[in-house]
Amino acid sequence: MTDLRPKFRREPATQRKEALIQAALALISEQGVAGATVRAIAKRADVTQGLIRHYFTTKEDLISAAYERHMNQMTELTAAPAAHADVSARTRLTTFIAAGLTSPVMDTRSVTLWASFISSIRTDDAMRKMHQQTYYDFRNRLECLIRDALIEAGTPTPPDPKNLRQMAIASNAVIDGLWMEGGALPEAFDTGELAQIGLTSVGAIIGLDLQEQATTPLPTPSQVTPTKGQL
Amino acid sequence: MTDLRPKFRREPATQRKEALIQAALALISEQGVAGATVRAIAKRADVTQGLIRHYFTTKEDLISAAYERHMNQMTELTAAPAAHADVSARTRLTTFIAAGLTSPVMDTRSVTLWASFISSIRTDDAMRKMHQQTYYDFRNRLECLIRDALIEAGTPTPPDPKNLRQMAIASNAVIDGLWMEGGALPEAFDTGELAQIGLTSVGAIIGLDLQEQATTPLPTPSQVTPTKGQL
């Protein structure tokens, strides 16, 4: 009658925390914030609810940690493919934009998850700061890529910081907006369509042609919005 | 001791419904969905909670109605200033973009409110359909304005539907993205800065100069991102 099998396993703290965060993210993305109750999260992570209190002083703490985790991963997934130093700056910028507008970054789960968090930045100060930080981080990476691409293209004068800032804000908005729309209404766009639009648009905004042409044997040259008058 | 004052007033149905919807919107924007409980909404609208059930079969019903109300108002507030038929198409487009990126449309309250709703489009079918409808409505208005502006500017060939669609998607993304960022981090941008960026960017995307110049005595010509190569 005596059961010798251990009733639970003791895991290292960081690992358990990570498991709880992942469980929270899964639940929020599937059922919204309302579905991410302490009990549901614990069940998903295969622990009892008391353990959450042991690692996070409050539920809000856990949610905040989950937000940070998600946003950092989004940024990383977008930036990583563009990190190769041995390609042209233009290619790095192109890769960055395309990565941000394709799976797995552009995804219903990610978008609704993000929206859940955003809705709380007005109330929750921790969330607000987290959003500010991740936003600036992302925009700054984008600005660096744009600057490098402009310099590489040999613009007559070195890019004015003020213009650069505005280009970054605008390009960021394009990416964010397309990402959101693609995530919210996946069936409304063809595969790769939003990435293509993103490249054309950012190209028009910063004054460079960003169409991908090196990797693939280049499709019909002007099948994508040929904004007249761009470089 | 007998109190002759009536204990409550009977109001017309539509008026009561409207009051409940407004109360719900106020609460969601202030405290997020979690704060919009049946009791809190009723208190805000100065009625007892039972009345909500009398007008909306379920709480979800009320929330859904509130979403529709909010989105339609956003669209209307953006489109109304651009509805004058007696100005140029270019001016109408300019007005539309500027209105969407200035108060009261661009506002923390509106953005967090919108985010609260968006986070539920994955779970809730009614919300999903509502989002789809409002998105297409907004984008379609934008596409018409762009088409008119292009024709008016005398583009060599009449705008190809496919290009037009992509321009509308991209311009919509710019507006959405800037609107979101401006609402989420109001202190990060100067007054009018995002509207200005929006005009420049959409201009670059569709190949027209959209800088406002007629109404105000035109500021220093190139103090705004002079994207090289645009018309």
Place this chain on the structure above:
DNA sequence: CGGGTAATTATGCAAGCGTATAATTACCCG
């Protein structure tokens, strides 16, 4: 091998939730 300790479970509680139903009551109409 055997004790100490921190990870984990088990249990409980008070508050708030959405919803249902019955009791009031303001207002309309003859």
Place this chain on the structure above:
DNA sequence: CGGGTAATTATACGCTTGCATAATTACCCG
């Protein structure tokens, strides 16, 4: 003026929530 009725209030129920606290128990170390 007086009854009928729908708008509104009042009350209650069952359930879930986040959090706290006490009881277990797996694992490490001498």
